[in-house]
Amino acid sequence: MGGTSGVSFAASALLTTAPLPWQTTSCAGDVCRDHLVEDHQSTWSGVENDQLSADPVTARLKVAAGDGAVLVDSATEVTPERVDANGNGCGPIIWSAEVTVGVDGSLAAAPISDQR
Numbered sequence: 001m002g003g004t005s006g007v008s009f010a011a012s013a014l015l016t017t018a019p020l021p022w023q024t025t026s027c028a029g030d031v032c033r034d035h036l037v038e039d040h041q042s043t044w045s046g047v048e049n050d051q052l053s054a055d056p057v058t059a060r061l062k063v064a065a066g067d068g069a070v071l072v073d074s075a076t077e078v079t080p081e082r083v084d085a086n087g088n089g090c091g092p093i094i095w096s097a098e099v100t101v102g103v104d105g106s107l108a109a110a111p112i113s114d115q116r
Contacts (some may be wrong), residue, residue, distance in 0.1 A: 003085035003094040005052040007059045007078060010110065011101040012043040019066035027060040027075075028052065028097070037063075052080045052095035059099050061107060072105040081112050 007028040022037040028049040035045055045061065060075040080095035100110040 003083065003092060003096075004048045005050050005080070005095040006046055006048040007052075007057070007080075007097045007099060008044060008046040009059070009061050009099045009101055009107075010044060011061075011063065011072070013101060013103040014043070014063065014071055014105075015103070016040040018069060018071055021066050022071070023064045025060075025062045027058070029057045032060075052097075054080065054082065054095070057097070059097060059107065059109075061099070061101065063101075063105075072101055072107075074101075074105055074107045076107040076109060078109045083112065 009026055024035045024045045026033055026045045026047040028047045031049040033047040056077050056079045058075050059078045061072050063072040064070050078097035080097045083094050083096050085092050085094050098110040099107050
């Protein structure tokens with residue numbers, strides 16, 4: 001098994017009444033990824049960035065609803081955490097950060113989940 005360094009955004013707090021599809025742009029530093037969300041079950045967005053390390057990085061997320069309304073356009077600084085993808089001392093080593101999206105569209109760094 002492997003893994004990829006990056007930043008994940010948990011957006012389950014966003015209003016699910018906003019019309020679909022949602023266009024998201026998620027960034028970790030200067031690396032960005034566009035993604036189309038076509039159902040309200042997809043509350044995660046993320047971007048891979050193999051240049052991450054223990055240094056702080058700006059995480060940015062923009063989410064626009066199907067009618068063009070901007071639901072999120074925020075940034076926050078996160079410090080990626082080292083993750084031994086296959087267990088302690090076993091490679092590959094990846095750097096990961098998680099961000100929680102508030103109901104108001106604000107972003108906040110979150111602890112790395114146990115799902116990694």
